[in-house]
Amino acid sequence: MAMKNRLLYVISVVALVLPFIFRNVNFQHIMIMLLIFAGLGESWNIITGFAGQTSFGHAAFFGIGAYTSTILFYKFGISPWVGMLLGALFAAVVSAIVSYPCFRLKGHYFAVATLAVAEIIKQLFVSWDYVEGATGISIPVKPDSFWMMQFHRSKIPYFLIAYVLFIVSVVIAVLIERNKMGYYLKAIRESHEAAEALGINTTRYKLYAMIVSSAVTAMFGTLYAQYILYIDPFMVFGLDISMKIVLLTVLGGLGTVYGPIIGSAILIPLSEYTRAFLGGTGKGIDLMIYGALIVIVACFEPRGVFGLFQRSKKRGAQYAKTTA
Amino acid sequence: MPRPLLEIQNVTMKFGNLVANDDVSFSVNEGEIVSLIGPNGAGKTTLFNCISGFYKPVSGKIIFDGKDITGKSTHEITLLGLTRTFQIVKPLKEMTVKENVLTGAFLHAKNKKEAEQIAQKVLQTTHLWEKKDMLAGSLTIADKKRLEIARMLATRPRMMMLDEAMAGLNRTEVKEAMELCLMLNRDGITLLIVEHVMEAIMPISNRVVVLSAGKKIAEGSPEQIINNEEVIKAYLGERYYAKSRQANSRI
Numbered sequence: 170m171a172m173k174n175r176l177l178y179v180i181s182v183v184a185l186v187l188p189f190i191f192r193n194v195n196f197q198h199i200m201i202m203l204l205i206f207a208g209l210g211e212s213w214n215i216i217t218g219f220a221g222q223t224s225f226g227h228a229a230f231f232g233i234g235a236y237t238s239t240i241l242f243y244k245f246g247i248s249p250w251v252g253m254l255l256g257a258l259f260a261a262v263v264s265a266i267v268s269y270p271c272f273r274l275k276g277h278y279f280a281v282a283t284l285a286v287a288e289i290i291k292q293l294f295v296s297w298d299y300v301e302g303a304t305g306i307s308i309p310v311k312p313d314s315f316w317m318m319q320f321h322r323s324k325i326p327y328f329l330i331a332y333v334l335f336i337v338s339v340v341i342a343v344l345i346e347r348n349k350m351g352y353y354l355k356a357i358r359e360s361h362e363a364a365e366a367l368g369i370n371t372t373r374y375k376l377y378a379m380i381v382s383s384a385v386t387a388m389f390g391t392l393y394a395q396y397i398l399y400i401d402p403f404m405v406f407g408l409d410i411s412m413k414i415v416l417l418t419v420l421g422g423l424g425t426v427y428g429p430i431i432g433s434a435i436l437i438p439l440s441e442y443t444r445a446f447l448g449g450t451g452k453g454i455d456l457m458i459y460g461a462l463i464v465i466v467a468c469f470e471p472r473g474v475f476g477l478f479q480r481s482k483k484r485g486a487q488y489a490k491t492t493a
Numbered sequence: 494m495p496r497p498l499l500e501i502q503n504v505t506m507k508f509g510n511l512v513a514n515d516d517v518s519f520s521v522n523e524g525e526i527v528s529l530i531g532p533n534g535a536g537k538t539t540l541f542n543c544i545s546g547f548y549k550p551v552s553g554k555i556i557f558d559g560k561d562i563t564g565k566s567t568h569e570i571t572l573l574g575l576t577r578t579f580q581i582v583k584p585l586k587e588m589t590v591k592e593n594v595l596t597g598a599f600l601h602a603k604n605k606k607e608a609e610q611i612a613q614k615v616l617q618t619t620h621l622w623e624k625k626d627m628l629a630g631s632l633t634i635a636d637k638k639r640l641e642i643a644r645m646l647a648t649r650p651r652m653m654m655l656d657e658a659m660a661g662l663n664r665t666e667v668k669e670a671m672e673l674c675l676m677l678n679r680d681g682i683t684l685l686i687v688e689h690v691m692e693a694i695m696p697i698s699n700r701v702v703v704l705s706a707g708k709k710i711a712e713g714s715p716e717q718i719i720n721n722e723e724v725i726k727a728y729l730g731e732r733y734y735a736k737s738r739q740a741n742s743r744i
Contacts, residue, residue, distance in 0.1 A: 191614055209651045249591035347605075348605060349599045349605065349608070350600060352547075352588075352592060352595060352596045353599070355585065355587070356585050356588075357589055357594075358587075359584075359586055359587060359588065360583040360584075360585060361582075362547065362567075362579065362583055363579070363583035363584075363585060364549075364596075365546075365566070365567035365568050365571070366545065366571060366576060366578075366579070366645070367568075367571065367576075367597045367600065367644060367645070367648060368568050368571035368572050368576070368597070368600040369568055369596075370566075370568045373569070424587075435625065460618055468677055479644050
């Protein structure tokens with residue numbers, strides 16, 4: 170346990186220091202995206218990795234977070250920090266309302282339902298004139314200000330916000346995993362009936378997991394909107410966001426705290442660099458490479474890259490035993 | 494007069510036109526070991542599912558400790574102190590033995606420390622302590638059945654329903670399972686056992702209830718049941734019953 174903790178500390182310190190050592194703007198951008206997606210993976214992992222309820226619709230909550238803060242800022246000049254909290258709250262409420270009936274569905278049917286709900290929400294925003302529909306919203310540029318979450322001279326402030334949110338998501342994941350809720354969610358994942366027989370109110374705990382997961386996801390949505398300064402429904406509600414979250418977590422290791430970090434550290438640099446090298450024509454190449462990686466990992470180690478590490482560790486321990 | 498802990502009153506359960514439980518009534522007194530037997534398809538597991546809240550009976554009432562639990566959800570019933578194991582074991586495969594038991598222990602524990610203490614005690618009494626770090630999915634079938642009981646025990650039940658906890662075990666394992674049942678009972682846990690292994694349950698049961706084709710056909714002490722004509726007919730069929738009568742009369 171202590172060992173595991175230490176590795177987490179090392180990762181968080183390294184992640185914090187890197188952009189200050191390599192002051193390349195492009196590198197800093199990659200670090201920001203890496204942390205955002207690692208954090209999104211962590212929060213998605215709560216409902217899918219721990220509780221076993223596959224959500225293909227997390228872009229819905231990401232988009233709600235992005236739109237809530239953006240609308241509040243664009244229409245009323247309210248600080249994105251307030252928008253971030255309201256967005257998280259709003260996403261939590263929407264996730265609770267939407268998933269309560271969906272939790273009656275099991276396995277694949279639940280996954281399909283989440284996909285459908287996310288698409289419905291996207292279509293709503295596309296045809297909703299008040300939020301500028303499909304045209305999207307350009308966030309009005311303001312001078313650098315912490316309160317307005319806008320920084321144009323340096324990427325470091327964005328990085329620090331992403332870092333804090335990432336740490337929050339990791340801490341939430343670790344706290345859940347090591348306490349009653351984590352055991353309950355994993356019990357639900359392993360067997361619904363057994364969990365009920367153990368006295369677990371499965372619907373309630375799945376709901377808790379969904380609420381926490383969607384609220385954290387929405388907070389990253391706000392940050393993303395403030396970072397890019399432009400949003401439209403296809404960008405923030407798009408299937409690629411949902412899929413990226415799913416793929417990087419599965420690649421890294423589903424149901425583990427390290428999984429999303431490993432997955433994001435592989436996918437995001439890959440996707441950003443292929444985009445930089447191949448320009449406009451490279452759109453999707455990163456996902457092709459990534460898809461190939463997933464197939465390879467899924468064939469040889471379904472528990473992802475983290476599972477590979479664990480396996481080699483176990484093999485090492487066995488080797489030590491036989492030679493001792 | 495001992496107090497009934499579980500009362501099953503005229504429970505009927507249907508799946509479409511198929512009547513799985515037909516007007517079944519019996520009760521289990523506090524501190525008893527009661528066995529529920531019957532040929533395959535008699536409705537034993539269905540009755541278990543009705544009692545434990547997985548099914549809602551079409552009609553009839555189930556009373557536990559004076560409270561009507563008919564149609565309540567499974568986790569509520571477990572919280573009241575009535576819990577069950579599954580015929581087809583459902584270990585939390587990707588979790589270790591200790592984590593399985595700990596999950597049950599959280600139910601009445603105030604914090605994780607207390608839950609761990611409960612889990613440790615349960616693991617020791619059920620002789621699973623040495624295997625606590627193994628993944629539940631990698632256990633033998635006997636240990637998986639033992640784990641089913643262990644993690645239910647961690648929820649601190651007043652009454653446990655064991656669904657074929659001894660099926661598929663070898664003689665030694667059956668004997669160990671019998672001892673475990675008796676030990677649980679000594680600790681004050683009332684038991685309702687569904688079982689096919691007659692030689693295992695007859696010696697430990699206070700009473701036996703027999704179901705056949707959804708109906709209760711007999712109830713009584715193990716000796717009464719063994720000699721009950723209805724029961725022999727249900728198990729061996731009319732023809733064999735007649736043959737056994739002939740054989741008996743010759744002796």
